[in-house]
Amino acid sequence: MERFAFFPGCLVPARYPAMEFAIRQSLLKLGIEIVDLEGTSCCPDPIYFKSKDKLSWLSVAARNLCLAEKTGVDLFTNCSGCTATLSEAWHLLHEDEELREKVNRRLAKIGMEWKGTSKVRHIATLVRDFVGYEKISETVVRPLDGLQVAIHYGCHLLKPSNIMKVDDPNDPSMMEDLVRALGADPVRHRKWYLCCGKACTDEDLPSNMMRDLLTTVRDEQAELLCLICPTCFGQFDHGQMRIAKLFEEDFSTPPVYYFQLLALAQGEPYENLGFERQRFKPECLKRFEIQEPVEEATS
Amino acid sequence: MAAEKGRAAKGGAAKGTASKGGKADIVHVDFAFKRELAEKIEGNLASFCYQCGACVGDCPAATYTDDFNPRMIMLKVLYGLGEELIGSESLLWECTNCYNCAERCPQDVKPVEVIISMKNMMADRGIYPEGVEKVINTFETTGRTVPMSSAVDKQRARFGLPPLPPVPMEEIQALIGPAPATGEE
Numbered sequence A: 001m002e003r004f005a006f007f008p009g010c011l012v013p014a015r016y017p018a019m020e021f022a023i024r025q026s027l028l029k030l031g032i033e034i035v036d037l038e039g040t041s042c043c044p045d046p047i048y049f050k051s052k053d054k055l056s057w058l059s060v061a062a063r064n065l066c067l068a069e070k071t072g073v074d075l076f077t078n079c080s081g082c083t084a085t086l087s088e089a090w091h092l093l094h095e096d097e098e099l100r101e102k103v104n105r106r107l108a109k110i111g112m113e114w115k116g117t118s119k120v121r122h123i124a125t126l127v128r129d130f131v132g133y134e135k136i137s138e139t140v141v142r143p144l145d146g147l148q149v150a151i152h153y154g155c156h157l158l159k160p161s162n163i164m165k166v167d168d169p170n171d172p173s174m175m176e177d178l179v180r181a182l183g184a185d186p187v188r189h190r191k192w193y194l195c196c197g198k199a200c201t202d203e204d205l206p207s208n209m210m211r212d213l214l215t216t217v218r219d220e221q222a223e224l225l226c227l228i229c230p231t232c233f234g235q236f237d238h239g240q241m242r243i244a245k246l247f248e249e250d251f252s253t254p255p256v257y258y259f260q261l262l263a264l265a266q267g268e269p270y271e272n273l274g275f276e277r278q279r280f281k282p283e284c285l286k287r288f289e290i291q292e293p294v295e296e297a298t299s
Numbered sequence B: 001m002a003a004e005k006g007r008a009a010k011g012g013a014a015k016g017t018a019s020k021g022g023k024a025d026i027v028h029v030d031f032a033f034k035r036e037l038a039e040k041i042e043g044n045l046a047s048f049c050y051q052c053g054a055c056v057g058d059c060p061a062a063t064y065t066d067d068f069n070p071r072m073i074m075l076k077v078l079y080g081l082g083e084e085l086i087g088s089e090s091l092l093w094e095c096t097n098c099y100n101c102a103e104r105c106p107q108d109v110k111p112v113e114v115i116i117s118m119k120n121m122m123a124d125r126g127i128y129p130e131g132v133e134k135v136i137n138t139f140e141t142t143g144r145t146v147p148m149s150s151a152v153d154k155q156r157a158r159f160g161l162p163p164l165p166p167v168p169m170e171e172i173q174a175l176i177g178p179a180p181a182t183g184e185e
């Protein structure tokens, strides 16, 4: 079994534990062993804390990387924001010797040193590269035949591409392939490349952008919007409701985190996956529930 | 393009720098601003900007607002007019951090990183939008952006997950303090 250290971040374990549950269930079935890390903090977030002081941001990120190094395996994240911070930190520390020394001087205060022995991956690339689409398909017991799934890549899985090196940022295909591996049909809407807008503190800008994006998703008549980041998820769940009210339009495409979709396709019952807590519930998924064999009545 | 013109006019009006005609063509570059910015991680990258505008077309903040334009922002940095960018009503917070500008720039300028470095300068001056400061405070006091609570642990238990472990805050504080303004590393 391949082993990887799990960097949970803040949002998934605290706000969306159903996503963590799904990750743990599905990785097990894919033959990946999770090594839990002790003492992790926020990555720290690449928007707010990074805006205060990049050097402190980098130092805390380096500490999280050191925790993974202690386990001797590579690390994976479940959030595109954590991926952005930890990948960029790894890259900066690797490229810039002076910066590395500065950060290691800070880390020395807590008895740590960044060496660069644990690499960083987003969980989506982890399953693509270490399991593969075919093997993912083999674990599917409820193929999501005919399900129309719009895709939201978000920004930080792909960009900056010279650091992420994950897929073509102008024409990516990995999420389509991941969705296809479950038997579903990926749908690329016209504004697929837009950002969820969460990081922007302006009010009108994200609302207008989100409205454009949701309009093209609706035009494609997708049943779901699949994504791989809890921040994007919040924007498309609570946020979508807000946009629908604001513009008085019918936007109601349920967002679903890819690993919950995977867990369902692998046989996890719908009601175990926490969907009832979403503003927009993906009830279309109920049609894939396996009829449990009815027990013979022994009267 | 119309929006670009609008912003250019706005930029030109500010402080009357770089205006057309006569002596007013002279631009006084404020090197102090650039030097302070260059102290920040990747803050010096604007120096390599040759004003091609490749960063503008796919910038969502430029598309969806009338006043944000990464090329113009880099120009102000080149002129050392950054103080105009880092006031309490700073337009830099319109940036969505999407990294499209960094993807497009032929000069590896990474406008988004230069913008974040300017936000660091704002923080040194104690200027934050309210919501931003709140998230930073939550992180600095709890080590997380979503703090632990019994409600969180109850939700986790529903999925058979253990309670959230505490973050060793003394370690985090040793790494982030003291304030960067003191110049201490």
Ligand code: SF4
Pocket (backbone or CB within 6 Å): B055, B058, B059, B060, B061, B062, B070, B094, B095, B096, B097, B098, B099, B100, B101, B102, B111, B112
């Ligand atoms: S990251 Fe760059 S392209 Fe994206 S909004 Fe900010 S300035 Fe514009």
Ligand code: SF4
Pocket (backbone or CB within 6 Å): B048, B049, B050, B051, B052, B053, B054, B055, B056, B070, B071, B074, B104, B105, B106, B107, B108, B109, B110, B111
């Ligand atoms: S793409 Fe790069 S070089 Fe061109 S204007 Fe933007 S920052 Fe300057």
